Amino acid sequence: MRRHLPLLLAALLATLGAGTAGAARVELLNASYDPTREFYVEFNRAFAAHWKASTGDEVRVRQSHGGSGKQARSVIDGLPADVVTLALAYDVDALRRNGGLVPANWQSRLPDNSAPYTSTIVFLVRKGNPKNIRDWSDLVRPGVQVITPNPKTSGGARWNYLAAWAWAIRQPQATPASAEAYLRRLFANVPVLDSGARGASVTFVERGIGDVLLAWENEALLARSALGAGRFDIVMPSLSILAEPSVAVVDKVVDRKGTRRVAEAYLRFLYSKQGQELAAKHHFRVRDPQVAARSRAEHPEVAMVTIDQAFGGWDKANAAHFADGGSFDRIYRR
Amino acid sequence: MAGGSVIAEAEAQLRDGLESAAARVPGQLGRAGLVAVALGYVGAFLVLPLVVVFAMAFSQGLAAFLQAIQDPDAVAAIALTLTVAAIAVPLNLVFGVCAAWAITKYDFRGKGALITLIDLPFAVSPVISGLVFVLLFGANGWFGDWLAARDLKVVFAIPGILLATVFVTFPFVARELIPLMQAQGREAEETAISLGASGWQTFLYVTLPNVRLGLLYGVLLCNARAMGEFGAVSVVSGHIRGMTNTMPLHIEILYNEYDQVGAFATASLLALLALVTLVIKTMIERRDPAARAARRGAGH
Numbered sequence: 001m002r003r004h005l006p007l008l009l010a011a012l013l014a015t016l017g018a019g020t021a022g023a024a025r026v027e028l029l030n031a032s033y034d035p036t037r038e039f040y041v042e043f044n045r046a047f048a049a050h051w052k053a054s055t056g057d058e059v060r061v062r063q064s065h066g067g068s069g070k071q072a073r074s075v076i077d078g079l080p081a082d083v084v085t086l087a088l089a090y091d092v093d094a095l096r097r098n099g100g101l102v103p104a105n106w107q108s109r110l111p112d113n114s115a116p117y118t119s120t121i122v123f124l125v126r127k128g129n130p131k132n133i134r135d136w137s138d139l140v141r142p143g144v145q146v147i148t149p150n151p152k153t154s155g156g157a158r159w160n161y162l163a164a165w166a167w168a169i170r171q172p173q174a175t176p177a178s179a180e181a182y183l184r185r186l187f188a189n190v191p192v193l194d195s196g197a198r199g200a201s202v203t204f205v206e207r208g209i210g211d212v213l214l215a216w217e218n219e220a221l222l223a224r225s226a227l228g229a230g231r232f233d234i235v236m237p238s239l240s241i242l243a244e245p246s247v248a249v250v251d252k253v254v255d256r257k258g259t260r261r262v263a264e265a266y267l268r269f270l271y272s273k274q275g276q277e278l279a280a281k282h283h284f285r286v287r288d289p290q291v292a293a294r295s296r297a298e299h300p301e302v303a304m305v306t307i308d309q310a311f312g313g314w315d316k317a318n319a320a321h322f323a324d325g326g327s328f329d330r331i332y333r334r
Numbered sequence: 335m336a337g338g339s340v341i342a343e344a345e346a347q348l349r350d351g352l353e354s355a356a357a358r359v360p361g362q363l364g365r366a367g368l369v370a371v372a373l374g375y376v377g378a379f380l381v382l383p384l385v386v387v388f389a390m391a392f393s394q395g396l397a398a399f400l401q402a403i404q405d406p407d408a409v410a411a412i413a414l415t416l417t418v419a420a421i422a423v424p425l426n427l428v429f430g431v432c433a434a435w436a437i438t439k440y441d442f443r444g445k446g447a448l449i450t451l452i453d454l455p456f457a458v459s460p461v462i463s464g465l466v467f468v469l470l471f472g473a474n475g476w477f478g479d480w481l482a483a484r485d486l487k488v489v490f491a492i493p494g495i496l497l498a499t500v501f502v503t504f505p506f507v508a509r510e511l512i513p514l515m516q517a518q519g520r521e522a523e524e525t526a527i528s529l530g531a532s533g534w535q536t537f538l539y540v541t542l543p544n545v546r547l548g549l550l551y552g553v554l555l556c557n558a559r560a561m562g563e564f565g566a567v568s569v570v571s572g573h574i575r576g577m578t579n580t581m582p583l584h585i586e587i588l589y590n591e592y593d594q595v596g597a598f599a600t601a602s603l604l605a606l607l608a609l610v611t612l613v614i615k616t617m618i619e620r621r622d623p624a625a626r627a628a629r630r631g632a633g634h
Contacts, residue, residue, distance in 0.1 A: 062574050062575060062576060063574070063575050064575070065573065066573055074572055076473065076474065077473055077475075078471075078472045078473030078482075078487075078489055078490055079574075080490065098474075099474065198590045198591075202590055202592075
């Protein structure tokens with residue numbers, strides 16, 4: 001074995017090297033989270049056309065998807081992603097905390113907190129809403145099964161958790177203890193904890209488990225339109241959270257590969273009219289007011305808290321709820 | 335993991351046992367009942383799942399199936415899976431034969447340790463098998479800086495997938511050969527050497543014919559696992575579409591994208607590859623009556 005391996009590796013690397021040297025085009029890798037799969041397939045094509053038209057260069061963007069936290073971990077471990085488009089700022093910030101792959105000011109390098117599209121957390125229920133689920137208070141009724149992924153690994157699950165907390169802490173006479181008690185009851189109704197948002201959707205939609213799925217609004221709209229036509233309803237709770245999926249160029253990777261220019265253009269293209277239109281098409285709430293106006297029917301007004309207002313930012317929210325010994329650990333250790 | 339001869343022996347004993355048991359059962363009833371149970375069990379646990387895979391793959395017609403397997407990402411996944419198997423299986427074949435030969439034909443210090451170590455990949459969870467390579471070759475791993483300085487990629491690239499696959503399929507050939515070669519002893523080889531045969535000739539004309547079916551089983555099992563491995567490969571893959579997704583990973587992705595036809599079309603191809611290897615095995619056995627007889631007779 002030992003004798004063969006170096007030889008083999010050398011041969012493989014040589015063939016890979018030859019493959020890329022011959023082609024005159026740029027490749028980017030976008031490490032993203034689960035519910036953006038369909039969006040980026042289309043966006044990458046649009047960007048390649050745009051880049052070709054404006055510079056004459058060919059660009060091919062490859063995709064990798066998974067739970068947001070897991071994807072950040074892979075990039076830290078060496079997945080050569082030129083850009084990350086993750087579910088929440090905290091996961092992008094992990095690239096700064098572990099190895100300084102992005103600088104401290106990464107979030108102010110692009111407009112709108114580096115979140116070109118947003119979403120919120122909604123309830124997806126079975127057609128006709130047989131369990132009559134209207135608001136957060138209904139999720140803790142006995143006999144209601146709630147599907148939500150694991151907040152330790154899933155970005156969407158963290159938004160779900162914080163939205164639930166934000167509602168609970170705003171009830172009359174609420175205290176952190178009463179909010180924690182509410183979440184404890186909520187998670188007592190969760191039969192399975194998937195590792196990512198897409199896994200949870202599949203559990204709810206295809207395996208038919210549970211009465212209500214706590215989901216990204218875009219994921220709920222996709223599930224409703226893609227395969228559940230007439231099988232699901234979306235319920236807007238009285239209060240939700242503004243979910244801002246963050247994007248960033250991974251400085252250490254682009255500087256090594258020499259792809260900074262195209263990587264930055266790729267992310268800026270997300271803010272362009274065309275990029276915003278595609279994001280809207282894939283059910284995100286977009287920043288561009290004109291594009292947003294056109295898809296208003298899909299996105300009803302809902303009262304939303306933001307992570308900064310309600311929780312003092314991700315560092316605090318994470319320490320209080322998701323770090324080892326945080327509120328999630330306390331409630332999930334039954 | 336038992337050797338082919340051991341399985342054959344167990345089969346023969348079981349057959350003898352069943353025959354004598356059946357003889358005691360009045361009439362044909364007992365026999366028919368047993369056969370029904372066996373067939374029913376095989377039907378429920380082996381045939382039905384296989385049928386479901388193919389039924390789902392063709393649920394929207396042949397055109398949808400063909401389109402699904404011609405998708406560039408699917409083609410890349412198939413090519414990667416075949417490439418990885420084509421490298422990993424011969425590597426472990428060579429190693430397995432060397433190890434089995436060394437262990438059964440020579441005495442040396444650390445033999446027990448070597449036998450135990452060969453079994454390590456069976457004992458370790460595939461997740462750990464993948465993670466060790468991330469810890470060794472990842473950006474923050476032991477060799478991370480060294481590799482980065484030379485712009486070499488191991489994890490989240492094909493070499494990492496290959497390493498993980500070689501690791502998990504490591505024991506198959508050796509484990510299949512060792513009991514077989516132990517049972518056969520060293521006399522034939524010693525005779526050949528004393529008659530003036532070289533080591534290579536001895537291996538080629540004496541040892542190999544005696545173990546060829548065990549070897550075949552080992553290679554088939556090794557190949558099946560190399561193509562089908564999910565856990566370890568998932569950890570080191572990075573899931574880059576069209577580049578580092580093997581067939582099992584691609585199947586999971588398509589399923590999670592609500593693409594049932596695509597997922598099951600790829601799954602049916604993977605199942606088909608497994609069936610092909612079984613057919614090849616059967617054909618070789620048919621063409622090799624002597625070996626078949628030897629295998630049958632091994633238990634008696």
